[in-house]
Amino acid sequence: MDGDTATDSSAAEFAVLFDMDGVLLRGRGTDPAVHARALDDVLEARGMELAEEHRAALSMYEYTDAFVEACTDVGVDPGVFYTAREERSAARTVEHAAGRDLFDDVDALGRLPERAAVGLVSNNYHRTVEFVVDTFGLTAFDIARGRELGPVGFSRRKPEPYYLEEALGDLGATDGIYVGDRETDIVAAHRAGLDSVFVRREHNTDVELGVEPTVEVNGLAEVVDVVCE
DSSP states (O other): OOHHHHHHOOTTTEEEEEOOBTTTBSSSSOOHHHHHHHHHHHHHHHTOOOOHHHHHHHTSSSOOHHHHHHHHHHTOOHHHHHHHHHHHHHHHHHHHHHTOOBOGGGGGGGGSOTTSEEEEEEEEEHHHHHHHHHHTTOTTOSEEEEEOSHHHHHHTSTTSOHHHHHHHHHHTOSEEEEEESSHHHHHHHHHTTOEEEEEOOGGGTTOOOSSOOSEEESSHHHHHHHHHO
16 A cells, blocks of 8 residues: 555545454354344244245345245235345344454554544444444444445445445545455455455455455554554
């Protein structure tokens, strides 16, 4: 990364954006069992029963053709049903997040320079992101953004740059970096016109990337060093 870019930018221009799961919060994301239990919540509320073949499709996280086809088979509107399932998933994901821990190096964010606007942008549900920020006292962030519920929110998640671009706009930033632990984070960063920082953690130590990040680091302290160069 060009150190001059960070040095010459002001707080209104330069943003340091972070992914949440696997970067700040231990664990790569929500256990698939959460979505299966959320489906049970919806079925109970609607008084529905499903064949096992439909249950598998309707409990998946993704909004796919298979999900739509299963909804058609059981006579429900795919978008409405997916959103209802996600509402229950979001509630249960908060419970799941309560049992997770931050990485030990999150305190390094306190060393970020005041000139940088700091944001959290995650594919996880917005409700879960808000819960994590409040529960763990992540006061370093000027903005925290998770995805909307439903098919539209699903379509806007990374590697699409939608939420990164939204965060940049809200922060009034025209330049910056995005810190993530997946290839989709790198792709989203570059699509949003940002430099990318790939963090190696225990869960992705041996991952081979198909795209090249701007910088690769082994923890958040090194991220701060990059920003302060």
